[in-house]
Amino acid sequence: MQLPFSYKARLVVLLAIASLTMVHFIDDPDFSKLVIERFRVYNQQRPTEKVYVHTDRNAYLIGETIWLKGYLMNGTTHEADSISRVLYVDLVDPIARRVRLRTQLRTTAGYAPGQLFLPDSLKAGRYLLRDIPTSCAIIQMLTSSPKR
Numbered sequence: 440m441q442l443p444f445s446y447k448a449r450l451v452v453l454l455a456i457a458s459l460t461m462v463h464f465i466d467d468p469d470f471s472k473l474v475i476e477r478f479r480v481y482n483q484q485r486p487t488e489k490v491y492v493h494t495d496r497n498a499y500l501i502g503e504t505i506w507l508k509g510y511l512m513n514g515t516t517h518e519a520d521s522i523s524r525v526l527y528v529d530l531v532d533p534i535a536r537r538v539r540l541r542t543q544l545r546t547t548a549g550y551a552p553g554q555l556f557l558p559d560s561l562k563a564g565r566y567l568l569r570d571i572p573t574s575c576a577i578i579q580m581l582t583s584s585p586k587r
Contacts, residue, residue, distance in 0.1 A: 486522055487514030490570045501557055509544050509551035511572055519549030523572035526551040531567040539566065 488511055495506040507528060513520040523546055530540040539561060544551035 482515050488512065488520055488522055488572045489514050490526065490572055492528065492568065492570045494568065499557055501559055501561055501563065503557055505555040505557065507544065507553045507555060509546070509553070509570060511546055511549045511551065521546065521549055527571040528553070528555060529569040529571070530555060531569050533565065533567050
């Protein structure tokens with residue numbers, strides 16, 4: 440992709456200014472301490488979670504049960520996390536973009552075992568398994584606007 444000259448020139452100037460600014464502050468030991476302290480405070484105020492879900496197999500037939508293991512991890516330290524008490528797991532139809540099944544897994548010390556039964560009413564096809572920790576689910580509910 441060919442970028443316009445004016446965009447390239449702006450980018451070079453911006454990178455030069457950022458580099459000169461960083462060189463000025465790198466020698467200041469108080470600046471480093473300030474950045475680290477602000478980062479620590481930010482992580483305490485806005486903790487992040489990473490979710491990992493494992494299943495017992497890759498393919499299932501209608502009427503079978505998907506056995507799940509969910510792991511909630513602190514996004515910064517990668518240790519077991521207990522911010523969310525519930526992990527939502529959705530079975531999503533990627534073509535229709537609709538949630539076909541949803542289950543809630545109770546988390547204990549960052550671990551959430553569970554299952555999802557595939558009923559006979561579910562059509563055969565490819566589906567996506569989506570995991571959402573409670574903190575993200577609440578944010579999605581608050582920020583989503585109703586469709587009319």
